[in-house]
Amino acid sequence: MLEGKTVIVTGAAKGIGKAIAIAFAKEGCNIVLNYHSSVSDETVKEIEEQGVKCMPVQGDVSDFDFAKNLIRDVKKEFGSIDVLVNNAGITKDMLLMRMTEEQFDSVINTNLKGSFNMIRHASSVMLKQRSGAIINMSSVSGVAGNIGQANYAASKAGVIGLTKATAKELAQRGVTCNAIAPGFIETDMTAVLNDDTKDAILNSIPLSRAGKPEDVANAAVFLAKNSYITGQVLNVDGGMIM
Numbered sequence: 001m002l003e004g005k006t007v008i009v010t011g012a013a014k015g016i017g018k019a020i021a022i023a024f025a026k027e028g029c030n031i032v033l034n035y036h037s038s039v040s041d042e043t044v045k046e047i048e049e050q051g052v053k054c055m056p057v058q059g060d061v062s063d064f065d066f067a068k069n070l071i072r073d074v075k076k077e078f079g080s081i082d083v084l085v086n087n088a089g090i091t092k093d094m095l096l097m098r099m100t101e102e103q104f105d106s107v108i109n110t111n112l113k114g115s116f117n118m119i120r121h122a123s124s125v126m127l128k129q130r131s132g133a134i135i136n137m138s139s140v141s142g143v144a145g146n147i148g149q150a151n152y153a154a155s156k157a158g159v160i161g162l163t164k165a166t167a168k169e170l171a172q173r174g175v176t177c178n179a180i181a182p183g184f185i186e187t188d189m190t191a192v193l194n195d196d197t198k199d200a201i202l203n204s205i206p207l208s209r210a211g212k213p214e215d216v217a218n219a220a221v222f223l224a225k226n227s228y229i230t231g232q233v234l235n236v237d238g239g240m241i242m
Contacts, residue, residue, distance in 0.1 A: 002024065002029050002082075003027065003028030004028060004029070004030070005028075005029045005082035005083060006078040006079075006080050007030070007082065007083040007085065008034065008070075008085065009031065010087050010088035010118060011034065011035070011061075011087040012033045012034055012039070013035035013036070013037070013039040013040070015213055016087060016137070016185060016187060016213045016216050017087040018213070019213035019216065019217040020085055020087060021047060022046060023218065024083065024224070025046075025047045025052050028050070029082075029083070030052050030053040030054070030078055031047050032055045032057060032070075032074050033054055034057050034059065035057075036058070038058075044056055055078075061088045061117055062110045062114045067118050067120070068117075070121075071122050072121075081122050083133045084118060084119070084134045085220055086134070088115075089114075089137060090107055090111065092107050092151060092152075103151055107151040108151065108155050111152070111158075111159065115162060122134070123166070126170070126173070126175045130173050130174045131175065132170075133176050133227075134163075134166060134170075136162065136177070137159070138159045138179040139152070139153075140237050140241050142154075142181060143156075143157070143235070160181075160233055163177050167230040167231030171231075176227060177230055178229060178230060178231065180216060180223070181235045182216050182237065183205065183235065183237025184201050184202070184205060185212065185213060185216060185236075186210045186213070206239035206240070206242070207238035208238075210238075219234055
């Protein structure tokens with residue numbers, strides 16, 4: 001169903017983004033691997049070993065013109081843009097009363113504005129094709145809030161609103177837009193937490209374990225395959241905020 005399709009994954013150098021890129025490659029998709037700082041040759045090789053093309057592109061999705069040029073280049077290289085996964089995201093956690101303007105703005109710019117930038121430019125291609133799937137990465141923090149993450153929660157809640165508005169605007173041309181809200185996933189971002197914090201989080205999860213990046217990747221592939229699901233938020237959280 002997805003074989004031969006072109007998939008853009010932002011923030012795909014490691015963690016959830018890398019897992020998503022590999023999952024789509026296993027489905028036979030050509031992968032556009034966006035990253036901000038660096039990406040390992042092993043990651044590119046792992047994707048290409050699936051018998052597909054991999055196009056690594058360095059750049060910051062919070063830059064409107066970079067997003068525009070990325071979409072232009074991908075369309076020129078592959079002829080279509082079938083799936084866009086807006087995964088690029090950062091955290092700068094701090095209690096609200098101590099949070100700086102820079103800490104707030106930088107998280108909003110990458111997580112929310114970056115998603116808008118990519119959707120803004122990719123949607124024109126998908127509308128002409130009369131097909132496409134957009135998958136935005138939200139978070140359980142965007143659904144339920146979290147102490148010390150006013151910036152992150154706001155950005156991820158914004159992603160949910162952006163997802164629903166996009167879904168309504170693009171539906172008549174057969175383009176879907178959904179969000180995934182991961183819970184506690186084993187990544188570099190969660191690895192820095194101390195044991196007490198990890199234990200407290202695990203105790204709040206009915207399945208009593210952390211998720212893996214592959215759990216989120218499988219959800220992304222599922223949403224890309226199902227053309228009758230749109231405007232939804234899929235929690236991948238072990239029941240954390242049911």
